[in-house]
Amino acid sequence: MGLELRNVSKSYAHQEVLHPLSLEVANGEFLTLLGPSGSGKTTVLRLIGGFSEVSGGRIFFEGKDITGAPANRRPFNTVFQDYALFPHMTVVQNVGYGPLVQRRAPEAARKLIADTLEIVGLSELQDRFPAQLSGGQKQRVALARAIVCEPQVILLDEPLAALDATLRRQMQVFLKQIQRRIRTTFIFVTHDQDEAITMSDRIVVMSQGRIEQVGTPREIYFQPRTHFVAGFFGDNNLIPGTLAGPDAVDTALGRLPIAASKQHASGAKVLLAIRPESLRLGAGKVSIAGEVVETTFGGALTKLLLRCKKAPDITLNMRLAGNDRASVLDIGTPVTVTYNPADAVVIEE
Amino acid sequence: MMPRLTARWLIFLLMAAVPVALIVAPIGSFLLISFFRADKHEIIRELTLFNYINFFGNWTYLGTYLGTILLCLEVVAVSVLVGYPIAWFIWQQKGSRRYLMLLLAVVPLFMSYIVKLYTLRSMLGLNGLVNQMLLSLGILDKPSQFFLFNQRAVLITMVVIYLPFVILPIFLALERIPRSLLHASIDLGAGAWDTFRRIVLPLSFPGTVAGALFVFVLALGDFITPQMVGGTTGFTIGRVIFSQFGLAFDWPFGAAMAAILFLTALAGILMAGFAISRQKV
Numbered sequence: 216m217g218l219e220l221r222n223v224s225k226s227y228a229h230q231e232v233l234h235p236l237s238l239e240v241a242n243g244e245f246l247t248l249l250g251p252s253g254s255g256k257t258t259v260l261r262l263i264g265g266f267s268e269v270s271g272g273r274i275f276f277e278g279k280d281i282t283g284a285p286a287n288r289r290p291f292n293t294v295f296q297d298y299a300l301f302p303h304m305t306v307v308q309n310v311g312y313g314p315l316v317q318r319r320a321p322e323a324a325r326k327l328i329a330d331t332l333e334i335v336g337l338s339e340l341q342d343r344f345p346a347q348l349s350g351g352q353k354q355r356v357a358l359a360r361a362i363v364c365e366p367q368v369i370l371l372d373e374p375l376a377a378l379d380a381t382l383r384r385q386m387q388v389f390l391k392q393i394q395r396r397i398r399t400t401f402i403f404v405t406h407d408q409d410e411a412i413t414m415s416d417r418i419v420v421m422s423q424g425r426i427e428q429v430g431t432p433r434e435i436y437f438q439p440r441t442h443f444v445a446g447f448f449g450d451n452n453l454i455p456g457t458l459a460g461p462d463a464v465d466t467a468l469g470r471l472p473i474a475a476s477k478q479h480a481s482g483a484k485v486l487l488a489i490r491p492e493s494l495r496l497g498a499g500k501v502s503i504a505g506e507v508v509e510t511t512f513g514g515a516l517t518k519l520l521l522r523c524k525k526a527p528d529i530t531l532n533m534r535l536a537g538n539d540r541a542s543v544l545d546i547g548t549p550v551t552v553t554y555n556p557a558d559a560v561v562i563e564e
Numbered sequence: 565m566m567p568r569l570t571a572r573w574l575i576f577l578l579m580a581a582v583p584v585a586l587i588v589a590p591i592g593s594f595l596l597i598s599f600f601r602a603d604k605h606e607i608i609r610e611l612t613l614f615n616y617i618n619f620f621g622n623w624t625y626l627g628t629y630l631g632t633i634l635l636c637l638e639v640v641a642v643s644v645l646v647g648y649p650i651a652w653f654i655w656q657q658k659g660s661r662r663y664l665m666l667l668l669a670v671v672p673l674f675m676s677y678i679v680k681l682y683t684l685r686s687m688l689g690l691n692g693l694v695n696q697m698l699l700s701l702g703i704l705d706k707p708s709q710f711f712l713f714n715q716r717a718v719l720i721t722m723v724v725i726y727l728p729f730v731i732l733p734i735f736l737a738l739e740r741i742p743r744s745l746l747h748a749s750i751d752l753g754a755g756a757w758d759t760f761r762r763i764v765l766p767l768s769f770p771g772t773v774a775g776a777l778f779v780f781v782l783a784l785g786d787f788i789t790p791q792m793v794g795g796t797t798g799f800t801i802g803r804v805i806f807s808q809f810g811l812a813f814d815w816p817f818g819a820a821m822a823a824i825l826f827l828t829a830l831a832g833i834l835m836a837g838f839a840i841s842r843q844k845v
Binding site for chain 1: 742744745747748749750751752753754755758762763766767
């Protein structure tokens with residue numbers, strides 16, 4: 216059952232910021248809403264949380280229509296982007312706020328609060344005020360304050376945006392562990408592709424108020440269905456061309472093979488997407504000749520930028536293992552690259 | 565190193581000179597005069613506690629002083645009770661309407677104090693707006709002297725005049741509360757009342773104390789309002805001090821009472837500071 220959005224839309228002053236969209240979220244799922252700023256991902260979260268009213272469509276939870284329910288009547292809790300901790304309350308008071316205003320029995324509440332602080336590792340800091348905490352600790356308080364209410368769904372609005380890179384990675388792992396432990400649905404908003412891929416069960420990619428694609432991280436990464444999604448993760452190689460049959464695309468680099476596809480009609484304008492890591496040095500069923508124009512050693516991986524011989528305006532990104540001797544290439548070196556047709560994805564323009 | 569240090573000191577001294585000359589020196593001279601004694605309009609320059617003994621030993625003065633403090637506390641209480649809901653209401657408005665209303669609330673500050681006093685006097689009087697309204701509503705059958713030339717009139721007038729001084733700091737404190745805190749409170753299951761009582765009220769407390777302090781200090785030193793609308797029962801310590809300087813020409817005694825009033829205001833400020841600092845924000 217879980218959460219269901221049916222044709223939900225949102226307009227401000229006659230401008231539709233969210234076009235009608237439908238989405239189902241299973242219980243216990245870690246779902247990420249991913250998109251650049253202005254894509255409508257936070258709007259979706261606010262509509263689910265009840266902080267903003269839908270302009271059209273309905274929201275259901277466990278089959279019940281909750282479209283008109285105010286935020287404090289929904290079994291959801293939010294972790295806000297700026298944490299929104301109450302500055303005049305200690306950690307334990309912040310975490311105890313939900314049980315207090317929900318008039319839970321004090322004895323049971325005390326145990327619940329202590330357990331929750333234990334889970335997020337804040338028991339020792341319980342008498343500190345938010346101003347005395349670091350960013351990561353505040354983040355934990357915000358999370359504890361939400362999970363102590365035992366919500367059916369936790370909504371997280373770019374909760375890691377304010378943290379530095381190292382702390383961010385730690386918190387990603389931590390959030391995922393917590394989610395596995397309490398088995399609550401997490402709906403997570405972020406603009407960070409890596410974050411989305413590493414944490415989510417499913418990703419909803421959004422752009423300009425619309426859903427571009429919904430799928431598992433692997434599907435989103437390896438089988439993008441739109442130009443936007445294909446270009447959103449990493450420096451994907453997108454080569455324009457026309458479909459020459461079920462298993463080949465005519466491009467400026469010649470006829471390039473793809474895994475047989477019946478989805479698209481011959482002659483259709485398409486984009487051929489090949490991941491940088493799918494390109495290999497050497498000749499094969501298909502060989503693309505080019506020369507190295509840029510090389511960046513990054514430790515585990517070496518990035519190469521190739522200019523194609525047949526079409527100098529097309530450049531290809533490539534990744535090679537950093538410990539691969541063959542990756543040590545000077546600028547200007549002529550190379551031949553190949554790929555497995557099964558790794559090439561066709562996207563209709 | 566040394567020259568730069570002396571230059572710094574020089575700048576500091578120059579900057580300190582202005583407040584010293586304009587604030588500290590006059591207050592200092594006042595305190596000094598309060599330890600002198602007046603004899604037939606002549607100031608005798610020898611140190612004595614005569615004025616202070618006279619003040620605390622005489623119930624006419626001490627009683628008026630205590631009555632004034634009580635009156636000021638009443639003014640503070642009524643101002644906050646009336647001003648807080650107004651500030652809250654303005655805060656609840658959206659967009660430009662909010663600032664328009666705030667402007668309206670503080671516009672009286674731009675008007676002459678005397679004009680406001682006369683306006684209120686005419687409104688509270690026997691044929692004033694208040695009596696007229698109560699008569700036409702049938703609540704009174706003849707005009708009442710209830711509202712003018714007594715302590716109550718002083719209270720009403722001071723509250724009306726000083727209201728902007730509570731509305732403004734309370735509004736500013738309310739506006740400093742991030743919206744996300746209110747969303748968080750509701751998100752965690754709190755209703756409007758819980759959110760107000762547990763989040764809005766504590767977080768706007770410093771602004772409320774600041775407003776209360778403004779009113780207290782202003783009301784304490786106000787001798788014109790009691791003179792204009794207070795009649796014979798609305799006697800305050802401000803009026804007594806004024807008469808010592810202006811009518812009795814006993815400057816040392818006036819200075820002693822002014823010093824006591826000054827210390828009272830200072831005590832109020834310290835208490836307010838303590839109240840705010842106890843709250844960790």
